Amino acid sequence: MTDIKIKITDREGVLHEIDAPTDMNMNLMEVVRSYELAPEGTIGICGGMAMCASCQCYVLSDTELPEMGDDEEAMLSEAFNVKDNSRLGCQLHITEDMDGLEVELAPEEL
């Protein structure tokens, strides 16, 4: 089993340094939920289909990430609080290449 280190700043501004498994078919949104870094019901609302933007995060490190798919791009074009470094956590599948990734969770849409 291989874990990678990820730094996640939650919506309250608290930094969490966590281990994320690469062998559990998990995405970043699910990692955030598994560590309960955002309350249930406020993240991953659509379940990970890129159909809500509740798992939006800002990528702070220069880690190389897979390119955005059409669904992710379309959803982010309709989301709020979007920045140039916005990604949807549910579309970021955890791989060993992501070791050292640093992200900040975007504010909850109210």
Added chain:
Amino acid sequence: MIKTDILIIGAGPTGLFAVFEAGLLKLKCHLIDALPQAGGQCSEIYPKKPIYDIPGFPEVLAGDLVDNLMEQIKSFQPGFTLGERAETIKKLEDGTFVVTTNKGAEHHAPIVAIAGGLGSFEPRKPLLDNLSKFEDNGVAYMIKDPEVYRDKKVIIAGGGDSALDWSIFLADIASQVTLVHRRNEFRGALDSVEKVQELKDKGRLNLITPAEIIALNGDTQLESVLIRKISDAKEELILEVDNFIPLFGLSPKLGPIGDWGLEIEKNAIKVDTFDYQTNIPGIYAIGDVNTYPGKLKLILCGFHEATLMCQSAFQKIHPDKKYVMKYTTVGGVSGFDGTKKEAPKAVVKAIE
């Protein structure tokens, strides 16, 4: 006042299946849902997505699952109050409940089953400073009566089907329709995209992309909007409009149910797994809206919870009746509409 045995709040797959299980016990159901159609998330968010973990269905589209459930419960004649949100609940002296919707429709039942999923779907509102001031004064998030926009200057924002469809529809009614979207690409049915292109080419619709609306102006009534083009040179323009319709989809909110005195944990309603009853006797919570140790938000779990809930509801409604569960292969299904489905009798014939 609508009267029923089990009042189900939420017409998603769990709520719909509860109608079937209740029907087997000769209990009538009525469903309330904030969306204009049954099916919940399955119809609203992902009708064309395949689901692979419905037992017995190796693959089924969410929309087809809803159609099948509607067919399965048809003979139990459920009532529907759609496009209305359950707002308040009152417990009467006899222990029964009256649930009133945001439009004032009253529903009376001895049992309330909350199958509210993630909550009621509310329009996503853009983050603009004075947005609330213009709500009902030029800003609307859904179009109820298109005639309101006759000969008006209308601006629509969004990039999905509803933004495209309403732009097309209002092009014939409004004096001017402008569609603003943050990207050049739209995510909608191909013929809608082509139709918008055609209207734009004919000069019957203004299309401003990639751009977004960044400010609203007006005294009490909306008078103009400030549009920023998203390009290298950040160009801004003011457009005089009577109406602004942001169509950014819907997002679920637990909403008024959160104030009903139910025990809430992690944005969900706590239940006893014996029968999925909440802390208020007579009010149950089933499907994605509930929580308990080991909870999984799966449709198949919702079906199970609905089934156990109905057994408990039956006991509450008929405390003196003796009852044992009967298989549909044995008892068949007797609808309230007089239809009866049952296994064909085996033919016994001697073999000579």
